Amino acid sequence: MVAQEAHGHGAPQGFIRKYIFSLDHKVIGIQYYFLALSAVFVGMLLSVLMRIHMVWPTATIPFFGDIKPETYVMLVTMHGTIMVFFVLTTAPQGGFGNYFLPIQIGAPDMAFPVLNMLSFWTTFVSFMVMLAAFFVTGGAPNHGWTGYAPLSAVPSAAPGEGLGADLWIISIAIFCLASLMGALNFITTILDLRAKGMTLMRMPLTCWSWFITAILGLLAFGVLLSAGILLLLDRNVGTSFFVPGGLSFTGRLAVPPGGLSSSTTLITHNGGSPLLWQHLFWFFGHPEVYIAILPGMGVASQLLSTFARKPIFGYKAMVYAIMGIGVLGFVVWGHHMFMSGMSPYTAFSFSIMTMAIGVPSAIKTFNWLGTLYKSRIRLQTPMLYAIGFVSLFVSGGLSGPFLAQPVLDIPLHDTAFVPAHFHLIMGVAAIFGMFAGTYYWFPKMFGRMMNERLGQIHCILTLIGTYAIFMPMHWLGMAAQPRRYSQFTELQYLQKLLPMNEFITYAAIITVLVQFIFVINFFWSLFKGPKASDNPWEATTLEWTTATPPPHDNFGGKTPVVNHGPYEYSVPGAPKDYVMQTDPVTVAAH
């Protein structure tokens, strides 16, 4: 009964209650993780098909057939959507956040376990609806992950814009609800369930990043849902929120469904603003970028400090930098719309705000480097990935200020330069954060160590592969190779870029194959890896004080009491080179 009161539910017995509809945040975290893992392979497969089509447009793919131009934009759409929503938003926050946030703050579970379970299963339904879009008449939507109106708002506009696009919007709307439940849990848990002594400024930076990410999700996804509702109405009820008048697609006038009905006063769409969609979408979309990357930053901070055996350089500055990135993330959405004909003054202010994000980002980068400076680095696999994260974050971040300036963005907009930029900083950097988290927390989650050698090979090859794919894309972008176009080989001025595109395609295929090293390592270690001790990395945070894997209520009936900050490594005078957060106050804490 005490256990009931302490964390709301007892340890479940049956298989279904224990592993399927579990209320345990640890099981839910693993469920999220596997959802994202399956999503990432779908997304990767789509990207390989895209790359193959870009250089060999006439190739017939086994089990798939020809890639027609509309199929290509469908691949682009679904790759972006699946990666952004079901990988970058799901794994770092839903997966690792769910599993480790309560443990790291010393809580027995999330604040609302039932809501937590519903959040996962809602995400699952959303993913199924999204995948269903592939199998309906016309196929998946063609409008890109940004869903720009009017293409997305008129069902007759393109083959995939029929039922497929409806499913896409419904899936996103369901995802918004799942995200609400997740954010509600994360914020309440952090505000209300911290263990004794776990002040906000003693929280690990992972918790800080999950906290700010949850707040960003809370503020952003409501806006996306509203935009999705308006878009659904435009598509199915004949309203004109986003569809301007006199619009024609392939020679036909865009009319509301049901044709020229007499029950409506206006017989065609009229007066809607496609820019309204862009504003609403990017008000969500830009914070979404930080939703993807902030947890990776948290993991990187955690790991750099742990494996460098040094306190994180400037803990408070790191916390304020996360907050700063979060706040600024809401006032920069206009930099996605420099080409929309906005006033140069508006563009200028968006540009200044965007470049201001460079300040907290640079604070984080320099603090990471400061943490590494003159340290005794243990180059284990998680650390390799954390360093890889910093490398990708810097490489991708440096092209940010180029795109932030309207003058430079106008020629670079919608060229390969943009995917090069955001894949490095948001895509692969976040993925590296996830890999780092996987290698770091795998012992705690599954009780076994992953193979170091395979992990190191995987990391080095993935890093090289990533740079081989995305660095040349910057040059392609500057040579004005457009994004989202099918059949580059048909364009005269792009002929000379074909060899570089072929190189990228080969690099992409090899990098995808390299990922199977990870899969093999993951599943082999799951069953055959050496047993992990409770604290294999000699880290300080609370998850390493409990058993491996943690019991149902995380701390076996005890409530941890926190006496130290999260990163007390190499404290002078301490018996070991690290002080656990729960260690008694014997050494002089700073």
Add this chain to the structure above:
Amino acid sequence: MATLSPSVTIHDPLTGRGGRGGDPPTIHGGGNNNGGSGSPDFFRRLRRARVGFFILAVWVSMLFISFTSAYVVRKDLPSLNQITNQLGKDWIPVDLPVAMLLVNTALLLGSSVTMELARRKVAQQMALAPVGAIPGIAIGREKTNLWLGVTAALGAIFIVGQWLVWQELKNRGFYVASNPSSSFLYVLTATHAIHLMGGIVALIYAVSASLLRKSIESRRIVIEIASWYWHFMAALWIYVFALLAFVR
């Protein structure tokens, strides 16, 4: 609960003044929760539920802020008239059935009052629960809370009233797709109505919680949160109404 055990813990007498009490007296960082008494645990659960409610309210507010910004921008947006081929405003202010809307507003505000009465009632019940648990003392069957049903009924009547408003608008020629003004009207009122239905579901859950013999503390938390949500919905309706009436 309500056993024949002679040792009865008297809860903190916070509800002496008609149920005004409800704020946790102190904020414990954690730890001391193995006392056996439900009281400290109750306040922690209540506080947690309130934090959750505020987060939900922020999310719902973002939804309506987003609609509002779209509404305000779209209202003044010039559009191309396809017949005259000139830019002009196409926004036709909706001819609102103000009297009907005022009746609906009164209904919803009335339901907010009955919700508050329900909340006070459950607070009173909770304060009296330890007394009722003493063998030999009968303070009546205080399990039911009629105000909950009244509130849910008023909420349902409000939604019927909104439906009648939509019928009236249809008679006046304002369909969903007639004009951006009417599109936004239907979006705003329907979104509010859907959220209010969520409140009705919460009230039905609160009623069933008392039928399902949930502990008085669980019922109190459900009703507290339901009442805050209900007042939030009333305030949101005032906002939507004001937006539709004054920004046209």
